[in-house]
Amino acid sequence: MEKQLKVFIVSDSVGETGEHVAKAAISQFRPMLQDVDFRKFAHIYTMEHIHHIVKLAQQQQAIIIYTLVHEKMRQYMHEEAEKAALDAIDVLGPIISTVGKTLDEKPAEEPGLVYQLDDGYFKKIEAIEFAVKYDDGKDPRGILKADIVLVGVSRTSKTPLSQYLAHKKIKVANIPLVPEVEPPEELYMVDPKKCFGLVISSEKLHSIRKERLLALGLRDDAIYATDNRIESEIAHFYHVVDRIGCDVIDVTNKAVEETANDILQRLKLI
């Protein structure tokens, strides 16, 4: 039987962290869950607000997941939830306490500090804009300016992977490879260590492309999805990456997050 779950995310900032953790944990129950009803309470600063949220959670039998930087507020949430016999999970408290003890320092207790407009923030913004600017081989000069260059046939998640790495403050340029177009010379001028070829099994590529054609209302026997076409694209891909001398990553059935992690590990960036 499929079940319903209500989750309240309570934060003194935007609630991003609580949502992330909640989703990761709850994914472990996904096959049994029809859907999860997430409700976010952002910018919660007062005890009065917390009191009302706990009352509401009690009425709806919701689980509370909270990220509150003030120790007093965490304490109050804990007590209120206990009084209401509700489960309330403190996401940040244990880490803040441990780090405070380790450093022998008091935390700033200032909501939203993680979103401070500091150097790291601007580096991230710059990397996101870079990835958009140098997406899909739009401007080959990006290849020489990038921290990482991705090459691959179409439908190997180059764009989302570039964006994901941008969120890690890494500047990525991506270049599509098609047999008809000579790849830009710049590809052979970069350090092959910072270049990665993305490949996908021809069966998978075939099925993705068929679906895409159908979604576009085209016949699925268009040249784009034929076996011959796919084989020749993949052969051309290997020809180019061999010449570059870069690593090749098989992204078949891999989420972007996993491919990104693979790349970061190869570059020893994590």
Add this chain to the structure above:
Amino acid sequence: MEKQLKVFIVSDSVGETGEHVAKAAISQFRPMLQDVDFRKFAHIYTMEHIHHIVKLAQQQQAIIIYTLVHEKMRQYMHEEAEKAALDAIDVLGPIISTVGKTLDEKPAEEPGLVYQLDDGYFKKIEAIEFAVKYDDGKDPRGILKADIVLVGVSRTSKTPLSQYLAHKKIKVANIPLVPEVEPPEELYMVDPKKCFGLVISSEKLHSIRKERLLALGLRDDAIYATDNRIESEIAHFYHVVDRIGCDVIDVTNKAVEETANDILQRLKLI
């Protein structure tokens, strides 16, 4: 005095969740920290690995933050850290236990389930590609296909904001406004409720543009950064958003995450 902190992120998947929570908590100590030495241990499945990581953490006096979906592994990590007198914080365990109890179900205990290539995943990928395709007014047809349309003068974070919302599976088109170019007609055809104007104080815009010119090696008195130019751009912006009839959000000194949260709240999407 500035201090050093070592943090080990241990995960049976890519370690994204642990990293996110660690950064949010540790940002509360940033003014006192010189830098934080994060080290990520991804795809950790065996007790032997955990044993070695705890030994290493002991040598380096690191704090451990872990996301492990197997209860046995979490238990083992807890015991090993206790034996080594180390702080080890379990990020997922408390939520997994609570949800299991609430639903009266056992978790799947399958690492990386949150990255499953399901409908939600493909919607996100599609939204990321959409935002790249319809960035910076490249193709006005995007306006009619988008869930959200952003308009604004240059340097109001339209591109990163579009990407951030894409990660929430929302398709965003963004349109730059400059006095010399008539905005696309499509802007006046969409529901004004899904359109948002982004504005920034003229002082801030002035200083951003001066910096940008200097970074480009140009003189800072170029027309792009003059007060007159900025005033006329902002006047034109208000003229257009008035005609659209959409909300205006002031993004001065606001992080992209905060602006996104503001938009999602106005649309009642959270």
